[in-house]
Amino acid sequence: MTATTGDKTVDARFRHLAVFYETGQDYLDQVGGFVRRGLAAREPVLVAVPAARLRMLRRALDGAADAVTFIDMQDLGRNPARIIPAIRRFTDAHQDRTWFVGEPIWAGRTEAETREATRHEALINAAFRGVPTTILCPYDRTGLASQTLDQAYETHPQIEAEGQPWPSQAYSGIDLALAIGGEPQPPAPADAAVLSYQRANLPLVRRFARDHASRAGLAGQGLDDLVIAVHELAANTIAHADGHGTLRIWTEQGRLVCEVTDTGHISDPLAGRHSSRPHEGGGHGLRLVHQVCDLVEVRSGSFGTNIRIHRDLVAMDQAQSQPLAG
Amino acid sequence: MTDQIAEATPAVVVLPAEIDVTNSESAFGLLAAALAPGVPVVIADLTATSFCDTSGVRALVQAHEEAAARGAQLRLAVPPGGSVRRVLELTGLGRVLNVYPGLDEAIAG
Numbered sequence: 001m002t003a004t005t006g007d008k009t010v011d012a013r014f015r016h017l018a019v020f021y022e023t024g025q026d027y028l029d030q031v032g033g034f035v036r037r038g039l040a041a042r043e044p045v046l047v048a049v050p051a052a053r054l055r056m057l058r059r060a061l062d063g064a065a066d067a068v069t070f071i072d073m074q075d076l077g078r079n080p081a082r083i084i085p086a087i088r089r090f091t092d093a094h095q096d097r098t099w100f101v102g103e104p105i106w107a108g109r110t111e112a113e114t115r116e117a118t119r120h121e122a123l124i125n126a127a128f129r130g131v132p133t134t135i136l137c138p139y140d141r142t143g144l145a146s147q148t149l150d151q152a153y154e155t156h157p158q159i160e161a162e163g164q165p166w167p168s169q170a171y172s173g174i175d176l177a178l179a180i181g182g183e184p185q186p187p188a189p190a191d192a193a194v195l196s197y198q199r200a201n202l203p204l205v206r207r208f209a210r211d212h213a214s215r216a217g218l219a220g221q222g223l224d225d226l227v228i229a230v231h232e233l234a235a236n237t238i239a240h241a242d243g244h245g246t247l248r249i250w251t252e253q254g255r256l257v258c259e260v261t262d263t264g265h266i267s268d269p270l271a272g273r274h275s276s277r278p279h280e281g282g283g284h285g286l287r288l289v290h291q292v293c294d295l296v297e298v299r300s301g302s303f304g305t306n307i308r309i310h311r312d313l314v315a316m317d318q319a320q321s322q323p324l325a326g
Numbered sequence: 327m328t329d330q331i332a333e334a335t336p337a338v339v340v341l342p343a344e345i346d347v348t349n350s351e352s353a354f355g356l357l358a359a360a361l362a363p364g365v366p367v368v369i370a371d372l373t374a375t376s377f378c379d380t381s382g383v384r385a386l387v388q389a390h391e392e393a394a395a396r397g398a399q400l401r402l403a404v405p406p407g408g409s410v411r412r413v414l415e416l417t418g419l420g421r422v423l424n425v426y427p428g429l430d431e432a433i434a435g
Binding site for chain 1: 344346347348377379380381384408409412413416417
């Protein structure tokens with residue numbers, strides 16, 4: 001589980017491959033072929049891809065699809081930080097080698113989402129080291145930006161082509177995740193609501209978050225969730241930083257964004273992505289934040305820690321109306 | 327307090343309106359203090375608690391384990407639908423703890 005930056009060797013038990021596809025048929029041949037290999041080995045297979053591709057695969061696999069666990073990646077991977085714990089639950093539940101297809105990056109994702117999904121791809125290399133699992137990540141060669149495709153060579157130790165694994169020369173372990181996590185954010189908008197807080201005013205943090213989120217249109221459980229998430233971030237400040245932090249809240253492009261900054265440092269690149277460990281300290285709070293937010297951007301470095309959480313203010317089905325080319 | 331409670335009667339501990347890192351340790355302290363010899367059941371009354379964070383949930387789990395170690399039981403009274411239930415659900419710890427919808431149900435067991 002230790003995230004070793006320097007360790008870029010290929011692990012015999014854990015395999016992490018990128019595959020590039022162009023057409024729907026290409027997808028069925030390559031990704032479908034991988035699933036069939038897992039099924040032929042009589043080993044558990046989990047497929048988490050965007051809904052349209054999921055339907056296509058399920059249809060093509062026909063009766064064999066019953067033995068496969070399918071998850072809509074647009075739901076699970078809405079916040080990419082939720083994916084590793086989900087795969088972990090699957091690998092932990094099986095003694096055998098497991099097979100996983102994960103497509104966290106699709107055409108139409110925002111730049112911020114793609115960045116976090118790329119970070120997730122790199123972190124897989126640390127999270128599953130030594131775990132007997134084979135992870136295949138399909139990349140849409142026609143729909144994705146060339147930078148995104150290039151980064152797949154950095155985040156995957158191997159590339160699959162024609163059913164064969166090839167070593168990726170550009171593989172860089174979790175370096176890309178560390179680079180993304182260490183990059184300071186551009187400043188928050190000048191008109192964002194601001195609250196400086198310390199230990200004594202956590203209730204005020206919750207009230208402030210509730211007021212602004214409810215004014216932005218959140219209600220019911222969505223509002224409760226947002227308050228819980230902001231609180232957990234502020235509570236981390238109290239526990240791990242010098243006890244002083246700043247909360248900023250604003251809306252942008254149909255989303256509510258809450259930002260917590262403090263002087264603390266998050267040293268574990270997998271913070272918030274470990275399996276549920278009830279007695280763990282702050283990591284449990286961050287894990288919960290990942291569960292209830294649509295996107296979480298954690299940045300930590302010499303500038304301190306800056307965490308931005310995003311909540312969609314429009315319904316999910318409207319936000320994701322962009323169809324996937326099949 | 328607890329020595330006034332008759333044997334085999336559940337001890338009810340009313341927890342604060344909001345539980346977070348600033349008072350979760352004292353919440354655990356209240357529950358642990360109620361776990362006196364001869365008290366078979368301690369009820370954490372969260373019916374008036376509108377907020378409980380992950381440190382509060384950890385305190386409840388700790389008290390649950392403390393109770394089990396002493397051969398007693400911790401029961402939580404948490405009305406459905408609120409933020410406290412939500413945190414129990416999100417942390418997955420609602421399954422570990424004995425959660426009842428109200429105080430009467432918790433007493434009845």
